[in-house]
Amino acid sequence: MSCSNILLLLFFLAGSLSMFVMSLHYFDDVASGVSYAAQIFNDLLKIHIIAGMLAMFTGPFQFFGKLRSPKRHRIVGYIYVLGVYVGSLTGIIIATQAMGGIIAKTGFFTLAIVWFYCNTLGIKYAIQGNYMQHRQWMLRCFALTFASITQRTILLFAFLPIIDFLTVYQISAWASWLFNLTLLAYVERRKTAKGMGKPLVQYR
Secondary structure, eight states: OOHHHHHHHHHHHHHHHHHHHHHGGGGSSSOOSBSSOOHHHHHHHHHHHHHHHHHHHHGGGGSOGGGOOHHHHHHHHHHHHHHHHHHHHHHHHHGGGBSSHHHHHHHHHHHHHHHHHHHHHHHHHHHHTOHHHHHHHHHHHHHHHTHHHHHHHHGGGGGSTTSOHHHHHHHHHHHHHHHHHHHHHHHHHHHHHTTOOSOSSOOO
8 A cells, every 4th residue: 555545544544533432422311413302313313323433434444455355345345335324314314303403404414315325326336347436436425424524623613702603513514525525526636637547545
């Protein structure tokens, strides 16, 4: 692996670990992150977090060829895909109860739908043997998986005294995943334009 890929992998893993630590408080008895404290939504939120963590920790290893064999890629891929499907489906439900009103609710709801869609297309192209499209859609899928970390980063702006927390939260519901997809598209386009040959990460 190149030095840049090693640093990229460490960045993903560090982000995943920090997200795991930040998510521990959601397993308290008190409802958090949803406006309606019904037990069913608390349980779905916990399932959503666990599934997201599963995808977040397994995803980075799927894009670096020297870290996996085809068999290992397939096995870890099943785990990742399962994590995304469970995370996105539960996300669709709990998004309806998110704080921040209709703006935040539609932001998280759309994220869950697009996350599910990218995962499905990635699987479709893998089955068809179109591995370039498979790689591209799975990269987009992981960009959405990583949106939870980007969202927590955006929420840091709420510590500024001139910005209301709820406003920052509403912005983060959309900006977290739109920023990740835009950044991924920008980096891939620049590499293609420069004729560097190698993709963003060594997938095959």
